[in-house]
Amino acid sequence: MSKIYVIHENDDWTQHLINRFEELELPYETWHLDKGLVDLSSEPPEGIFYNRMSASSHSRGHRYAPELTGAVLAWLEQHNRTVLNGSSALNLELSKINQYAALEASGINTPKTIGAVGRESLLQAAKKLDKTPFITKHNRAGKGLGVQLFHSVKALENYLDSEEFEEPIDGITLIQEYIESPDSYITRAEFVGGKFIYAVRVDTSDGFELCPADACRIDDKFCPVGEEEERPMFEIIEDVDRNLIAKYESFLAAKQIDVAGIEFIQNADGEVFTYDINTNTNYNSEAEAKAGKFGMLKLAKFLGDTLHQNK
Structure with a gap:
């Protein structure tokens, strides 16, 4: 059968x-x-x-x-x-370096990134990047693995010499320029069958753990904004750049990717940087219930x- x-x-x-x-x-x-x-x-x-x-x-x-x-x-x-x-x-x-190379080749802007293996190479990469603050992340990652924020090369050096340093599974750590969102959020565009289904805004004010799946959630914390207003960590939004979405759809078609969540961030100058492609994308039930849009149902039908x- x-x-x-x-x-x-x-x-x-x-x-x-x-x-x-x-x-x-x-x-x-x-x-x-x-x-x-x-x-x-x-x-x-x-x-x-x-x-x-x-x-x-x-x-x-x-x-x-x-x-x-x-x-x-x-x-x-x-x-x-x-x-x-x-x-x-x-x-x-399995490789953010592969992601960034493919995105840049398709004309999609990514943060400046240097991959390195070994302590001295990581310090050399941070100096070469010549941007502060900067972040580290694992090349083979997901769930924000290895993401740390640094304001100086010296801070990185102290981290590398400490017990807190987390060795990446493939040995490659990325040194990447830190893109700061003025509103402390990133956006994740979801695609099924290579076509856009919705975008979800993710509140990042509480850290870098951005997995939207219910299984990733530790609790139901909300981030206060002002005295009376609250915003959820995940919220499906309507206002998204359709030209960017069209670029993503063309990219997914060229790379034979049928299902994906693509994450991007906008800085204070309005520049957009794409920094992650998740091909085993998950969906947040609270955000979907509120919006009346259901990714897994769309996927199952596809x-x-x-x-x-x-x-």
Whole structure:
């Protein structure tokens, strides 16, 4: 029987999609690739395959899930199976350097970034960047892994020599110019089937943990703005630059990415910088309920339509 196969490593992030499959009575199977095998002498089952492997899988004890997923995707693509968010998407998911290089090549502005391996190289990168403040982040990351703000090279040096320094899983730390939003928020544009579905404004006044999934939320804190007004951490908005969205859609089509959340920030001068492409995107239930827009439902319908067209 032909069905939808979901490749992943996090049950919490996949359950909402499963619920939508069952609601729509769509046939599905999940492949949890924290471990397993790839038999190159066999043929894959019939159906369509949706990859939502995460760059942060190692933070959940699934160190080699991305590598196993890469092997499985190569096997599926060898047999001409329909793969959504295939090898090209995985390549970008696992490396912010790859993301920035691809975005810049497409004419999409990114923050100035230098990748480095080793203590001395990191200090050299910070000096070469010649911008303060600056941030560090992991090249293979997600969930804000390794993000720290520094106001001087000396502060970075002290951090590197401390027990607080967090070694990135692929060894590459990024030194990046700090883009400050005057209103303390970033925007995440969501795409399904390569097409824009909505944008969500994310309040960053409380730090860099920006994962919108319910499973990422520690509590329901709200950031006070003024004495009586409050704003939620995640809020779906209507006011978004449609020219930028068109650039993103063209970029996703060129890179064969079907599902993504793309994050960008605007500085005080109105300049927009794109700094993250998340190809295993998740959605916040509170923001969606308020706006009446539902990403996982849209995704499930898209996968169902793709399955039907594939028969």
